[in-house]
Amino acid sequence: MHAMKSIPLTAAALAAALLSGCYYSDAPKGKPAPKEEVIFQATIDTGATLTQEPGVGAGAFVEYLGDGEWHVFTTCDTETSGYACAWDVIATAPEGVRIRDVRGGDLEAGDYAFSEFGYDAQLYTETSYGYDHLYFRTASGEGLRFEVYLDGIPDARFIYWVGDGAIHDGAPSNPIDLFPSSE
Secondary structure: OOOEEOOOOOOHHHHHHHHHOOOOOOOOOOOOOOOOOOOOOOEEEEEOOOOOOOOOOOEOOOOOOOOEEEEEEEOOOOHHHOOOEEEEEEEEEEEEOEEEEEEOOOOOOOOEEOOOOOOOOEEEEEOOEEEEEEEEEEEOOOOOOEEEOOOEEEOHHEEEEEEEEEEEOOOOOOOOEEEEOOO
């Protein structure tokens, strides 16, 4: 199991959380403490690619191309829903692993692909009838943590990848840790 890098709270964020009452030290008696989040781990097949017709199905599709190359693309079900999908996809590296060469593809005005401090790759985009892409590199064979948000809500149902020879349409947790199969 790889240790994932945690992001420290700033003093302002900590004060805001304490002032908002979003902590559990004052939970009413008789109520159980919240369950600790379980983050599942899965294999992603090296070199396996996915396809989805743009405008027909909503998803964030994760691919590990090999030799440290990652590709994520998003689509939306605009043809049936009549709406665009606002995607936030975040890939985070374990402590000591760098993410580099972060770039987007087919992005429109207002869409962003970027990295903060080299430990993550982020795609913020609104997708309708096209594709939006995120490309980046890590050390070869390194696993990453992926989080997917649709319209600002974390939703594991829309994470897709190929692992152990099968297409996974949805994840058991959001985030999920994906580890490449041997290259």
